[in-house]
Amino acid sequence: xxxxxxxxxxxxxxxxxxxxxxxxxxxxxxxxxxxxxxxxxxxxxxxxxxxxxxxxxxxxxxxxxxxxxxxxxxxxxxxxxxxxxxxxxxxxxxxxxxxxxxxxxxxxxxxxxxxxxxxxxxxxxxxxxxxxxxxxxxxxxxxxxxxxxxxxxxxxxxxxxxxxxxxxxxxxxxxxxxxxxxxxxxxxxxxxxxxxxxxxxxxxxxxx
Ligand code: PRP
Ligand code: URA
Numbered sequence: 001x002x003x004x005x006x007x008x009x010x011x012x013x014x015x016x017x018x019x020x021x022x023x024x025x026x027x028x029x030x031x032x033x034x035x036x037x038x039x040x041x042x043x044x045x046x047x048x049x050x051x052x053x054x055x056x057x058x059x060x061x062x063x064x065x066x067x068x069x070x071x072x073x074x075x076x077x078x079x080x081x082x083x084x085x086x087x088x089x090x091x092x093x094x095x096x097x098x099x100x101x102x103x104x105x106x107x108x109x110x111x112x113x114x115x116x117x118x119x120x121x122x123x124x125x126x127x128x129x130x131x132x133x134x135x136x137x138x139x140x141x142x143x144x145x146x147x148x149x150x151x152x153x154x155x156x157x158x159x160x161x162x163x164x165x166x167x168x169x170x171x172x173x174x175x176x177x178x179x180x181x182x183x184x185x186x187x188x189x190x191x192x193x194x195x196x197x198x199x200x201x202x203x204x205x206x207x208x
Contacts, residue, residue, distance in 0.1 A: 001170045002177045004042055011038045015159070015181050019197045025206040029082065032131065032204060035159060035181055036086025043127055043157050043179040044090060047071065069123045070094055072151075076101055076130040076142050077114065079200040083129040083157060095124070099142045103134075108191040110138040115145055122150035131200040133161035133180070134193050136168030143173050159200070160184055162193045 017023055018031045049064040073087050074080075074097040088094060100114025118124070126146055133139050139156055146154060156169070159181040166183065169176055184193050192198070202208045 001166075001174050003166065004177075004179045005183060006038060006042060006179070006181045008038055011035060011181055014038075018159070019195065021198070023203075025203065028203045032082040032159070033086050036083040036157075037089065039083070039157050039159070039179055039181060040087045040090045040127075043087075043155050044071075044125075046153070046155065046177065047125055068125060069120060071125040071127060072097055072118050072121060074099060074117070074126060074128045074142070074146060076128065076138060078102075079131045079204055080129040082131060082200070082204040083159075087127060087129065087157075094127075097121075097146075099128075099145055101138050101142060103138055103191070105190075108135055108137060110141045112141060112145070117146070117149050120150075121146060122152055124151070124153070126151045126154045128154060128156045130156070131159040131204075132193060132196075133158045133165035133169070133178075134187055134191050135162075136165030136172075139165065140168055140172045143169070143176060147173075155179060160193055160196055162187050 014031050014035045048067045050067040051062045052065045054063050070093045071091055072095045075084050077100040095118035097117040101110045101112045104111050155177045157179050161180045161183050164187055184196055186194055188194055
């Protein structure tokens, strides 16, 4: 499994603000989008390009353009929706699928409730978007769902990961690529990431 952890002054700065319990909903959403842009730049490093002849106002040259079919973004509802605008800003023609899933509070097991994917997942670069990787149960299940639908080239994009979640994905999906903003210390007894940022869905949608 390939893991890339963002190391950029802007990422550190924005993540610190995002973690702060006093950060209000509007700013939390904006920061999620801004951090999402930095994650998107890193995550899309795997896209392949090919040469294309073009003419500038001055002369002919060979430029480089994306080769593959449009990538697919797959946010895991709800919190994954917070990262979609950043990825669409950089990949405006990307297709967007959805996976609906919540974590049962008692068992911490993911409960799937919705899925909708664009066609030809097997030929697209897939960016699975979920800000929090805690036990890894939700991500592992979501990755299995896109694999069952044909996906092969899968990158999970998260803002914060716990070591427990990374270990689970290493075991379940060794072929995965992960781009993450930070790896935190661990989980508390309720499965929340420490120090983390709290419940990402609640903080993005103001349902705290
Ligand atoms: C959060 C988060 C992940 C999951 C991570 O979703 O967005 O999907 O928990 O936890 P795990 O790694 O232990 O599975 P949540 O269940 O709170 O749903 P929500 O986004 O609808 O709030
Ligand atoms: N989901 C969240 O939103 N936050 C956590 O810390 C763990 C799971």
